[in-house]
Amino acid sequence: MALLDLMASRSIRSNGSPSMLMKALPFRSKRLQAVIGLLPILCLAGCANVPLQQGTSLTSYQGLAAHKGLLTKAAMKADRDTLLEARTVRIVPTEFSPAATTMIKEPKDLRLVANAIDRSLCVSLSDRLEVVGYGENADLTVHANITALVPTNVVASGVAVATSFGSSMVLPVSLPRIPLGLGGIAVEAEALGTDGTQKAAMLWARGANSITEKPRMSQVGDAYSLASKFGDDFAKLVVNGKSPFGRWPEVPSGQKIWSTLGGKAKYAACRTFGRAPGVAGLVTGKFGLPPGWSDRGAVSQR
Numbered sequence: 621m622a623l624l625d626l627m628a629s630r631s632i633r634s635n636g637s638p639s640m641l642m643k644a645l646p647f648r649s650k651r652l653q654a655v656i657g658l659l660p661i662l663c664l665a666g667c668a669n670v671p672l673q674q675g676t677s678l679t680s681y682q683g684l685a686a687h688k689g690l691l692t693k694a695a696m697k698a699d700r701d702t703l704l705e706a707r708t709v710r711i712v713p714t715e716f717s718p719a720a721t722t723m724i725k726e727p728k729d730l731r732l733v734a735n736a737i738d739r740s741l742c743v744s745l746s747d748r749l750e751v752v753g754y755g756e757n758a759d760l761t762v763h764a765n766i767t768a769l770v771p772t773n774v775v776a777s778g779v780a781v782a783t784s785f786g787s788s789m790v791l792p793v794s795l796p797r798i799p800l801g802l803g804g805i806a807v808e809a810e811a812l813g814t815d816g817t818q819k820a821a822m823l824w825a826r827g828a829n830s831i832t833e834k835p836r837m838s839q840v841g842d843a844y845s846l847a848s849k850f851g852d853d854f855a856k857l858v859v860n861g862k863s864p865f866g867r868w869p870e871v872p873s874g875q876k877i878w879s880t881l882g883g884k885a886k887y888a889a890c891r892t893f894g895r896a897p898g899v900a901g902l903v904t905g906k907f908g909l910p911p912g913w914s915d916r917g918a919v920s921q922r
Contacts, residue, residue, distance in 0.1 A: 668804045713763075732915060
């Protein structure tokens with residue numbers, strides 16, 4: 621998820637010389653280098669701007685270190701030693717601020733986005749920690765809150781879907797998404813220890829871009845896509861005790877791949893958030909259909 625952020629930051633530090641990414645590439649094709657070099661520019665040109673939004677759900681907002689990425693804005697802190705000592709975690713279902721609720725017509729769509737965060741958190745935290753039920757004792761308690769949500773323009777998304785299909789009929793690849801009506805999301809989250817004190821915290825915001833987010837004809841199309849990215853980023857902060865940004869993407873674990881494909885989650889506590897849509901989600905996403913067409917949401921919402 622942070623690959624484009626990493627590409628941009630390392631290219632900027634090179635002060636005009638070939639970026640570290642180019643040095644690492646086994647091929648020196650000028651065409652390939654030109655395409656990759658243009659990616660950060662294209663993303664900036666077609667990216668929704670969503671600023672960080674501080675809410676009121678965290679126990680503390682002190683000492684947060686800012687991350688200035690190409691796509692993702694974040695501020696975070698972590699008590700690394702305490703986090704690495706933890707063995708169990710429980711997840712409080714994600715909530716949303718009053719401001720976020722006013723931006724979306726259908727409450728069920730907002731709940732779908734919140735559940736996508738919980739599901740992503742649960743699966744990613746399972747890489748190292750045992751996830752227990754909400755009423756059970758745990759070394760860490762994690763909760764998130766959606767502080768802002770920029771709705772996706774449904775009409776613009778419909779046009780983008782039609783344009784993409786049209787271009788794929790005459791070109792080897794489809795054209796990038798039309799950078800109009802892009803949505804986004806801002807979230808804050810923290811992990812508390814058994815003594816109730818904050819062990820990790822993050823403010824996070826990201827807008828959809830016309831390269832990596834596919835158009836979906838839903839007000840929460842982009843927010844839904846970005847929700848899982850936030851969940852993965854915050855889970856990595858908790859699991860590793862350090863920033864998830866500025867590093868090359870890791871190879872996903874077997875349990876994460878299985879869960880993403882719609883398989884049963886590693887821990888029973890994660891199954892309350894339902895299974896990922898898997899192949900059905902890929903199909904509906906390809907055709908730009910609303911996420912609710914393939915994602916059944918949390919078990920309690922059915």
